[in-house]
Amino acid sequence: MxxxxxxxxxxxxxxxxxxxxxxxxxxxxxxxxxxxxxxxxxxxxxxSMLGRNLRNSESRIMLILIPAISNPFYFEIIKGIENMALSQNYSILLCETDSRPEKEDIYFDLVRKKMADGIISMDPAVNIETLKELAEKYAIIQCSEYGGGIGIPYVTIDSEEASYRAVKHLIQIGHRKIALMNSDEKFSYARERKAGYERALAEYGLPVIDDYILYTQQLGFEYGQQAMKKILALPDRPTAVFAVSDLLAIGALKELNAAGIHVPNDMAVVGFDKIDFSNMTNPTLTTIAQPMYKMGAIAARMLIDLLRGEQVDSVVLEHELIIRESTSG
Amino acid sequence: MxxxxxxxxxxxxxxxxxxxxxxxxxxxxxxxxxxxxxxxxxxxxxxSMLGRNLRNSESRIMLILIPAISNPFYFEIIKGIENMALSQNYSILLCETDSRPEKEDIYFDLVRKKMADGIISMDPAVNIETLKELAEKYAIIQCSEYGGGIGIPYVTIDSEEASYRAVKHLIQIGHRKIALMNSDEKFSYARERKAGYERALAEYGLPVIDDYILYTQQLGFEYGQQAMKKILALPDRPTAVFAVSDLLAIGALKELNAAGIHVPNDMAVVGFDKIDFSNMTNPTLTTIAQPMYKMGAIAARMLIDLLRGEQVDSVVLEHELIIRESTSG
DNA sequence: AAAAGAAATGAAATCGATTACATTTTCATA
DNA sequence: TATGAAAATGTAATCGATTTCATTTCTTTT
CATH class of the missing domain: 1.10.260.40 (lambda repressor-like DNA-binding domains)
Structure with missing residues (x-):
């Protein structure tokens, strides 16, 4: 010592x-x-980094805010962030907010108290007002989900376009009655994905039917199962479902399986995120792939640039439709 | 400011x-x-915590070492650790080692440089020599996986007994030819689970057949698929498989599905960990449940006690066999 | 009102580094 | 060999808190 x-x-x-x-x-x-x-x-x-950090007035720690660590969607993003961070001598403090403001606040305090230099927020449920306020004094980047128009740089994909392509794919393989399994519209990604869904329908002259649009409170299997139960109970049952998250889609698959409904013959399913597990289901899941590793790496890079006082601009990355068994028997 | x-x-x-x-x-x-x-x-x-921490010679950060963030087994453990840590004003630095020593070392350095006060290691692949050496100067707890006899306190379950019960269950429902899908025996849990497997077989006078014991390099879906491929190629095919991780078991299920083999009628499958996914597969997976949240909370508590200079003893927690569709059609 | 004891407050050292500025050393050149 | 510039090194302030010990202020008691 x-x-x-x-x-x-x-x-x-x-x-x-x-x-x-x-x-x-x-x-x-x-x-x-x-x-x-x-x-x-x-x-x-x-x-001792304690001495050095005090003198340099920095902690070389970046805070990563995610809603739930159990959503595999974040794995690769985190990897991307971590590798970039480590390469620049930063460490990452991973914070699961559970979308609870109190918990969020505990972690925000770390920034206020100089224990962390900046934040990468991936929590759609983040209190955008608090974030805006913090952004005046501290470096903040939004990753994947973003509250627009508040001047905080973000990196994300074009959710509207991705959603549009997914639904268009369903239409092109013959579906006319397509349900949307969405999450709460307070989240920007939910609004955008709905817009893409509606645009695709409109393009093909298909009506938007309220009963076909379901909202789930969260993005867990259970919620997908529940939503699918409701869909199956519909008098005029749709022939395809687009879920805004693989977890929802997998829950839906499970429910369809249990009900003895064949996928994709009786009901096609499309997910979103291309998590690992989406390739392990039966049938495998058609989904939208996001460049997650890259997104994470870019977010970290942006944060570091911001910390260096450089000007950083928002970035929109490409996505890809991955067609698998759940839409092509 | x-x-x-x-x-x-x-x-x-x-x-x-x-x-x-x-x-x-x-x-x-x-x-x-x-x-x-x-x-x-x-x-x-x-x-500023920088000033405070320097003066107090502490960082109030604990390091959590996990091999892969993508293994859902760790989710609840991490939650347990986090909640306990936060309640005691600690934050957690999550470190994915990818079982790579270089990466491990980057994070160990944080401890050596006072950026972290102690370590909870959950990485079976951790360099036990380095860990032992570090433990002389710093507070370290092993969680779930442990290298025995080196004086570092641990919290875990009785893997041998759990494995024994899983295999006994298979025997009791009529199976005589049971394969073991294990991971590398350099890991203590792998050795223990094999021992439990052998004990159960022995108890019922069943032979241990080398061909029935498979080793996978890692615990990912793909490895379970590969291993199952090998099992299916066996001349005298077993009628049941016990996998030491749900991920492996799920990969195995996928392969069985692809090969058109009915589970559990043609082949029963048991996993280990009771991860969320294990309830989403078709059929749902029989598995061993570990008290993960509790394990995490206890590990964090132990680490904090250790940091306070208190004496801490190792803990062995209870487990439970969860029987689901993959063993009871 | 004075003295003693308790309570509140302050001065200054300390934790362990970095760095601006001052000083010393080195070395080439005249 | 003396000189001056360049290179190497040192001194001391600084980052922002905590804490020991000394000092001041307040109460209480006689």
Whole structure:
């Protein structure tokens, strides 16, 4: 547990010199450098980040806000963030908010108290007012979900277009009665995906039927199962379902299975996100793939740039429709 | 961005008094306290944890080491850890090691450099020598997986017994040819689960057949699929499979499905962990439930106790066999 | 009203680094 | 060899809190 003073003493130099050796920037005579390095070895010295961080007024920690760690959608994004962060000597503090403001606030406090330098928010349920306020003093990036028009840079995909393509695909393979399994429209992605759904229907002159639009409280299997139960109870049952999340779609598949309804012959299903599990279901799930790793990496890069005081612009990434068994028997 | 000095000045008191108000322990006259609190409000002051942490020589961050964030097994454990940590004013730094020593080392460095106070390791692939060495100077708890006999406290379940019960269940419903889908035996849980498997077989006078014991490199769906492919290619095909992880079991189910083999009639399957997905498969998966939330909470509690310099003892928690469709058609 | 004891407050050291500025050393050149 | 510029090194302030010990203020008691 040696500190820089002791190293300096041992090496017979000043702490400034030790610090210079540590950071390798200023020139130090190689003989001196050697002495210092020996002292470091002998004392088993590890520089304390507490001291360094205080002096530099930074924590080199970035906060990642996600609604639920159990949604696999975030895995690859997190990986992308983490790798970029590590490469720039940042660590990530992963915060599951459960979409609860109190919990959110605990973590926001870490930023206010300098324990974290900035935030990447992926929580659609984040309190946008608080976020806006924080953004005035701290670096914040929105990833995947974003509250538009509030001046916080974001990286995301074009949800409306993705949704449009998914529904168009269903129409093109012959479906006319297509249900939408959406989540709460307070989330921008939900509004956009609905817009894409409606645009596709409109393009083919199909009516938007209220009964075909379901809203789920959350994005879990159970909610997909429940929603599918309601769909099956409909008098004029649709022949296809587009769910705005793979988790919902998988819950729906489960319910269809239980009801003995064949997918895709009796009912086609499309999901969204291309989580790993979507390839393990029976049938495998047609879905929209987002460039998640890339999205994460870009978000981290943007945050770091922001922290450096650079100007950063929002980014919209490409997506892809992955056609699998649930729409093509 | 006010600091404690400015608050003191504004309130017309010394920094010591401000600090006392902040920490609420020492007695401060209520009039003074009021003045300080007003100053804090007026200046919008937030105490910096950088300063506090340096002075207190602690970071109030605990490191959580997991091999892969994509294994749902860890979700509830992490929740348990997080909640306990937050309640004690700790934050958690989640580290996915990918079972790569370099990455492990990046995170270990955070501990050496005082950026984290202690570690909860859940990585079976962790370098046990490094861990042992670190444990001499820092607080470390092993959770779920543990390297025995090295004096690092752990919390886990009795894997041998759990495995024994799972296999016994298969035997009791009539199976005689039972395959084991295990992971690498360098992991203690793998060795223990194999031991339980063998004990159950022995108890019923069944032979241990080498061909029936498969090893997978990792615990992902794909590995379960591959392993099941091998099993299906066996000349004398077993009638049941016990997989040491739900992910493997789900991959196996997928492969069985693809091969048109009925589960459980033609082949019964048992998993391990009771992850959420295990209830979404068709058929639903019989599995061993671990008290994951509790395990996490206890691990965090143990780590905090350790950091306080208290004596902590290892804990073994209960498990439960959950019988579902994959073993009872 | 004075003295003693308790309560409140303050001054200054401390945690462990970085860095601006000052000083010393080195070395080429005249 | 003296000189001056360049290179190396050192001194001390600083980041923002906590805390020990000293001092001041307030109560209580006689």
């Amino acid at each position: 040696a500190n820089i003073q002791q190293v300096a003493k041992q090496a017979g130099v000043s702490v400034a010199t030790v610090s210079r050796v540590l950071n390798g920037q200023n020139k130090v005579a190689s003989r001196t450098k050697q002495k210092v390095e020996n002292a470091i070895k002998e004392l088993n010295y590890e520089p | 006010a600091n404690i000095q400015q608050v003191a000045k504004q309130a017309g008191v010394s920094v010591a008094t401000v600090s006392r108000v902040l920490n609420g322990q020492n007695k401060v006259a209520s009039r003074t306290k009021q003045k300080v609190e007003n100053a804090i409000k007026e200046l919008n002051y937030e105490p």
